[in-house]
Amino acid sequence: MPEKADAVIIGGGVMGCAIAYNLAKEGLKPVVIEKSDIGGEASGSNGGGVRQSARNLKEMPLAMESIQIYGQLHEELDMDVEYVRAGNLRLCTSEEELETMRQSVENQKTTGLELTMLDRKQVMEINPHIGEKVLGASFCPTDGHVNPFLVTYGFFKKAKNLGARFFTQEEVMEVRLKKSKITGVVTDKQIFETDLVVDAAGVAGRKVANMAGLDLPMRPVFSEALITEPYPPLFQQMVGHAKGLFYGRQTGHGSFFWGGFVGTEQFIHREGKPLFHFIGPAISEMVIDYFPILKNLNVIRMWSGLIAQMSDALPVLGFAEEVPGFVFATGFSGHGFGLAPVIGRLISELIMDCQP
Numbered sequence: 311m312p313e314k315a316d317a318v319i320i321g322g323g324v325m326g327c328a329i330a331y332n333l334a335k336e337g338l339k340p341v342v343i344e345k346s347d348i349g350g351e352a353s354g355s356n357g358g359g360v361r362q363s364a365r366n367l368k369e370m371p372l373a374m375e376s377i378q379i380y381g382q383l384h385e386e387l388d389m390d391v392e393y394v395r396a397g398n399l400r401l402c403t404s405e406e407e408l409e410t411m412r413q414s415v416e417n418q419k420t421t422g423l424e425l426t427m428l429d430r431k432q433v434m435e436i437n438p439h440i441g442e443k444v445l446g447a448s449f450c451p452t453d454g455h456v457n458p459f460l461v462t463y464g465f466f467k468k469a470k471n472l473g474a475r476f477f478t479q480e481e482v483m484e485v486r487l488k489k490s491k492i493t494g495v496v497t498d499k500q501i502f503e504t505d506l507v508v509d510a511a512g513v514a515g516r517k518v519a520n521m522a523g524l525d526l527p528m529r530p531v532f533s534e535a536l537i538t539e540p541y542p543p544l545f546q547q548m549v550g551h552a553k554g555l556f557y558g559r560q561t562g563h564g565s566f567f568w569g570g571f572v573g574t575e576q577f578i579h580r581e582g583k584p585l586f587h588f589i590g591p592a593i594s595e596m597v598i599d600y601f602p603i604l605k606n607l608n609v610i611r612m613w614s615g616l617i618a619q620m621s622d623a624l625p626v627l628g629f630a631e632e633v634p635g636f637v638f639a640t641g642f643s644g645h646g647f648g649l650a651p652v653i654g655r656l657i658s659e660l661i662m663d664c665q666p
Contacts, residue, residue: 312501313341313502313503314502315339315475315503316339316504316506317340317508317661318340318343318495318504318507319342319343319507319510320482320495320518321344321511321512321514321518322344322348322349323344323354323510323512324462324465324647324650325353325512325639325650325654326508326511326639327342328650328655329508329639330465330469330474331468331469331472331474332657332659333661334472334473334474336662340469341474341477342469342475342476342477343477343495344478344479344480345514346479347478348476350478351512351513351616352615352617352618352647353458353462355613355614356535356569356644356647357535357548357559357569358457358461358559359398359557359645359648360380360393360395360453360647361450361645361648362452362648363400363425363453364398364400364448366623367417367418367420369625369649372649372652372653373649374423376652377395377453377454377648379651379655380395380456380648383464383651389467392456392457392460393454394546397436397450397547398453398549399436399547399550400447400449400549401444402446402448403443403444407445407552407553408446410552411447411448424451425450427446427447427449428447428448432446433449436449439544440600441600443599443600444600455548457561457562461650477499480497480500481498482521483496485518485522487522490632490633491505492505492522493505495507506635507635508637508657509637509638509640511640512640513616513617513618515638515641522633522636523632524630524632524633524636526620526626527622528620530616531616531644532575532578532579532615533569533570533571533644534585534613534614534615535567535570535612535613536568536609537561537565537566537567538604538609539607539608541564541566541604544560545560546559547559549600551570554571556568556569556570556593557569557570558597565610566604568593570592570596572588572589572593575589583613583616585614590612617644618641618643618644619644620643623643624641625639626639627639627653627656628660629660629664639653639657
């Protein structure tokens with residue numbers, strides 16, 4: 311006998327959990343289906359950056375609103391999510407990068423974002439551990455970072471306490487339609503009757519869309535990251551290269567998280583989440599180049615993940631006109647974690663506004 315659900319959310323990452331929480335706050339009883347574990351995919355493999363800077367201007371209002379929510383999120387979720395608002399430095403090492411960054415800063419400031427261009431001396435005043443090759447940087451003082459595991463778990467726990475149901479290690483096999491309208495979801499273990507499906511499946515978002523007769527210009531992008539042994543407190547900013555070659559931060563317990571790209575990922579990755587022998591060392595060499603003080607620090611763990619990359623690098627949000635009852639919340643292209651609180655709220659509001 312099929313179970314009934316007010317909504318079925320496909321994907322148990324931070325987006326799915328945030329949407330479930332906000333729907334449950336409104337009195338709905340959503341079901342969340344996750345093929346692995348809660349936060350087991352991109353939500354558990356990212357750096358926890360909460361930034362507004364260096365975004366597409368179309369995303370900026372969402373990012374700026376999300377920053378405000380993050381400031382109070384520990385109270386809403388009743389737990390410390392290790393949120394630090396100490397700014398974001400995007401480091402430049404050539405005149406070309408400086409000029410490109412200056413233009414980017416001016417464009418972003420048109421949205422009202424607090425963002426400045428710094429010379430080397432000013433960068434050193436904020437972070438005196440920067441290496442000699444850095445010539446300048448952009449700095450957004452209201453950017454920051456969180457612990458991604460705690461944020462995801464916080465939304466999960468609150469949603470569950472409010473009546474949302476979560477099913478992990480369970481894969482969606484079919485999205486059922488009748489006369490192009492959503493009627494249910496079939497997993498490898500059970501069937502749910504519902505007239506509302508939310509595609510929050512991240513890199514699997516295209517596959518889920520295909521089940522409903524829809525498609526997205528999305529592809530998986532491979533990335534690797536690493537964590538070091540703990541180190542005495544050094545700096546609190548989120549830092550990264552102007553062109554996104556690497557990014558990272560020091561965590562609350564002292565370890566450093568670093569992620570990055572070497573340029574060959576799209577040519578060597580075929581499937582799964584392997585570790586390639588040269589990517590981790592390449593990221594480490596870049597970090598040492600920019601932060602020589604870390605040269606003797608040991609890496610204790612590495613992992614890889616997949617980014618749900620859209621052709622325009624912008625997420626797909628809202629109801630699908632072609633399939634009533636199907637809602638998109640996917641395709642965040644590697645910079646969705648910082649948007650999760652506002653996306654969860656807005657998708658919930660959209661659904662509630664359309665309730666009969």
